[in-house]
Amino acid sequence: MAYVSMGEAHRRITEYLNRFCDAVSYQDSSTLCRLLSFSSNSPPLLSLADALNVFQDSSSLIRQSDRFSEYGEILAHVFRSLQSYRVGNLVEAYLAFEKFANAFVQEFRNWESAWALEALYVVCYEIRVLAEKADKDLTSNGKSPEKLKAAGSLLMKVFGVLAGKGPKRVGALYVTCQLFKTYFKLGTVNLCRSVIRSIETARIFDFEEFPRRDKVTYMYYTGRLEVFNENFPAADTKLSYALQNCNPKRERNIRMILKYLVPVKLSLGIIPKDELLRNYNLHEYTKIVQALRKGDLRLLRHALQEHEDRFLRSGVYLVLEKLELQVYQRLMKKIYINQKLSDPARAHQLKLEGIAKALRWLDMDMDLDEVECIMTILIYKNLVKGYLAHKSKVVVLSKQDPFPKLNGKPVSS
Amino acid sequence: MNRRNRGSSSSTSRVSNTYGNRQTSDNPRTGSGGGANDSFRRRSDAPLKRNNDEDESNNKEGDSADVSFIVGTCSSMCPERERVTRERLRDLAVFERLYGNPSKSSTDLAVKKFCRTLSAADVQASDVRPLPVLEETLKYLLSLLDSKEHPFEAVHDFIFDRTRSIRQDLSIQNLANERVIYLYEEMVKFHVISHKRLQSCSGTSISSMHHLNMEQLAKTLTSLYNIYDANRKPDYIYENEAEFRSLYVLLHLNPSSGVMGEPLSLWFRKLTFALVKSKEICFVRNLLRLYRMGNYKNFLSRTASEATYLQYCISEPHIREMRSVAVQYINNVCYKLQPYPLLRLSQNLMMKELDVESLCHECGLETCTDPDGFTVLPAKQSTFRNPEDKFKVYDLIGIERIER
Numbered sequence: 001m002a003y004v005s006m007g008e009a010h011r012r013i014t015e016y017l018n019r020f021c022d023a024v025s026y027q028d029s030s031t032l033c034r035l036l037s038f039s040s041n042s043p044p045l046l047s048l049a050d051a052l053n054v055f056q057d058s059s060s061l062i063r064q065s066d067r068f069s070e071y072g073e074i075l076a077h078v079f080r081s082l083q084s085y086r087v088g089n090l091v092e093a094y095l096a097f098e099k100f101a102n103a104f105v106q107e108f109r110n111w112e113s114a115w116a117l118e119a120l121y122v123v124c125y126e127i128r129v130l131a132e133k134a135d136k137d138l139t140s141n142g143k144s145p146e147k148l149k150a151a152g153s154l155l156m157k158v159f160g161v162l163a164g165k166g167p168k169r170v171g172a173l174y175v176t177c178q179l180f181k182t183y184f185k186l187g188t189v190n191l192c193r194s195v196i197r198s199i200e201t202a203r204i205f206d207f208e209e210f211p212r213r214d215k216v217t218y219m220y221y222t223g224r225l226e227v228f229n230e231n232f233p234a235a236d237t238k239l240s241y242a243l244q245n246c247n248p249k250r251e252r253n254i255r256m257i258l259k260y261l262v263p264v265k266l267s268l269g270i271i272p273k274d275e276l277l278r279n280y281n282l283h284e285y286t287k288i289v290q291a292l293r294k295g296d297l298r299l300l301r302h303a304l305q306e307h308e309d310r311f312l313r314s315g316v317y318l319v320l321e322k323l324e325l326q327v328y329q330r331l332m333k334k335i336y337i338n339q340k341l342s343d344p345a346r347a348h349q350l351k352l353e354g355i356a357k358a359l360r361w362l363d364m365d366m367d368l369d370e371v372e373c374i375m376t377i378l379i380y381k382n383l384v385k386g387y388l389a390h391k392s393k394v395v396v397l398s399k400q401d402p403f404p405k406l407n408g409k410p411v412s413s
Numbered sequence: 414m415n416r417r418n419r420g421s422s423s424s425t426s427r428v429s430n431t432y433g434n435r436q437t438s439d440n441p442r443t444g445s446g447g448g449a450n451d452s453f454r455r456r457s458d459a460p461l462k463r464n465n466d467e468d469e470s471n472n473k474e475g476d477s478a479d480v481s482f483i484v485g486t487c488s489s490m491c492p493e494r495e496r497v498t499r500e501r502l503r504d505l506a507v508f509e510r511l512y513g514n515p516s517k518s519s520t521d522l523a524v525k526k527f528c529r530t531l532s533a534a535d536v537q538a539s540d541v542r543p544l545p546v547l548e549e550t551l552k553y554l555l556s557l558l559d560s561k562e563h564p565f566e567a568v569h570d571f572i573f574d575r576t577r578s579i580r581q582d583l584s585i586q587n588l589a590n591e592r593v594i595y596l597y598e599e600m601v602k603f604h605v606i607s608h609k610r611l612q613s614c615s616g617t618s619i620s621s622m623h624h625l626n627m628e629q630l631a632k633t634l635t636s637l638y639n640i641y642d643a644n645r646k647p648d649y650i651y652e653n654e655a656e657f658r659s660l661y662v663l664l665h666l667n668p669s670s671g672v673m674g675e676p677l678s679l680w681f682r683k684l685t686f687a688l689v690k691s692k693e694i695c696f697v698r699n700l701l702r703l704y705r706m707g708n709y710k711n712f713l714s715r716t717a718s719e720a721t722y723l724q725y726c727i728s729e730p731h732i733r734e735m736r737s738v739a740v741q742y743i744n745n746v747c748y749k750l751q752p753y754p755l756l757r758l759s760q761n762l763m764m765k766e767l768d769v770e771s772l773c774h775e776c777g778l779e780t781c782t783d784p785d786g787f788t789v790l791p792a793k794q795s796t797f798r799n800p801e802d803k804f805k806v807y808d809l810i811g812i813e814r815i816e817r
Contacts, residue, residue: 089423139773155478155507187675187679187682187683189679192516213634226680227674227678228679229668229676230668230676230678237425290639308688309686312681312682312684312689313682314676314682315681316678317678317681317704318677318678318701319678321702321705322705322706324702324706355540358761369710369760369761370710370711370755371707373708373710373711373761374708374745376743376746377706377707377708377742379742379745379746380741380742380745380746381707387746387747387748387749388746388747388748389747389748389751390747390748390751390753390754390757396748401480
């Protein structure tokens, strides 16, 4: 922490106070944003924090002027939070910021126009980020982390303030996205449901009115929820929307969307180009795609194991595991094609014994009962068209289109 | 003594959790239904006294005072004043009556009832049983399971209610050490075994009993997981933890079964590495894969050869489902001129041949005898339907290896 003289400290604090009050008087949202972005660690804020830690009695400065004391409560909390943040007391920084946020939201409510919306966004962002830092601190000290949960409650309150008829309502989607991030981090994603319902069914909201950036984020998270619930067509729609509308320069965001979109597309029988996987560094899917193309079950199992931890953490493991049936389909098709070359007249009859042999090649030992079971499943789920002649131990394929493509529909349950 | 006594963050934590958890729990007692979601929850975060406004207003400011939890002093299974009241009101369960007298009980027979509306103001230490008494109480209750005198429904009902009260006492006192883990594990076992035994009972109220039992099973499991997490040492799992975690997967095999909880994809995210690699979790993940694929043969043979008793009990509905699925698939895909032999089907479904025949009929399908005298299932019948009786159970060949 830099050395600051009392005089200099006094000057810096007063300057901030003036800036703040000017911003409010002249409805200067962008300045207000800068004054509140603690986690940006901007030099002016850091130097103000140093000043506060030296001066110590900032509330007396606030009381000195009528102009400042109008926002006395708000400013006192801001200072306390910034001070604590600077010295690494993250829990206190959060608590003070929470008090500031509550007071600020009250003021915001009273301002008729939506001039301070951007600043409100900053407040919402900071509340979440500070809460995350505070929780990290608590956990590392063996205490129970509950600040992020509290931040969630506050964000809900803000949402409530914005959910009205006036121009402020376009801010609701941003707050929704902050809530999503909060709930996803906490693991309480079921709480997303109520806010989703509000956005999608309340008549005051028109989805198209919201800023594009927020729409993309919203679709990303709701798309992910559809992935968790394995509603693949819905997941496809939402994640594709996010992809198409995402700023192409934001490569990191595109990668995040693709991380979930690729498994969804695979479940619908749509295979991405290798180029795409390369360009966005999605190498964890390379072997899976290969396994699908080649009908190689061993490769699929291996790929799942190799990245097991990563897939489990992102929640796509079960989705990828389900691709097994499509891999089987591809394998059957290969066997069929091979047979067509060597014995075209009898190609449409797949002997169970022949299938078992092909599987043994892939180090998968199955008895005929198991093979028969797999074939039964494939036929029932329309991945293979034909019928099973049990006594003859043969699957007779339909002459037309024996291996129907999924065509954008998931494998039937 | 491992009673959780870390730091002093309990007061606001309970308050903010009380606010935050309104949506997830409707039961004032058990560590909320949403508890499984948050692996960081400490035992003190259980929303104990949701209806207590006094508690909330006292604890609004900062992380200051450590609110002390009640330490129970009731030395018998039922608090004296409750027993006396219930004797007077003739509100004694069959098991509590002394020589069948509906208005007389004793300290050996009366067990504290579950009481839904509980606010801190009403609870006295003398009404709450300390851990040793709770241990004795549970031991006594579980000994009733073998009772031949009364129908199982009555036994279940009594133990169901009285164990709920035990959980309440544990929660009020914020107990969360290894002995408590053992108690919760025993109570989960009770619910699992009831889940199985209720299926062979009859009566109009069985269906709702079954449903309520499932509900409490889910809640007790959640509380158990919270305690495992609260006492977590890095990379350590308790002796039975893997098995009890595996039960959650089996409960949620079918996403539309209506069991409360988050989707499995989310649940797996939070398992520790040690748990993911444990034998029991690997086993159920395999079963999950086979179930979702519809691979009836491997699902049934794996279950028969590897499941523990508890896992088997929870799997019974799925075993039943997989068998109907098998019949459905085979009827649909087989060649009309080559009916499927029931003997082979019974081997694949780990069933007796006569049971398979019965199952086919339950599914609305006819069986017949082929020229060689074997019973077969003709294919492509159009009358398939899912069996109506959800609870009828056929033996699982191979499961006899589990002693009970």
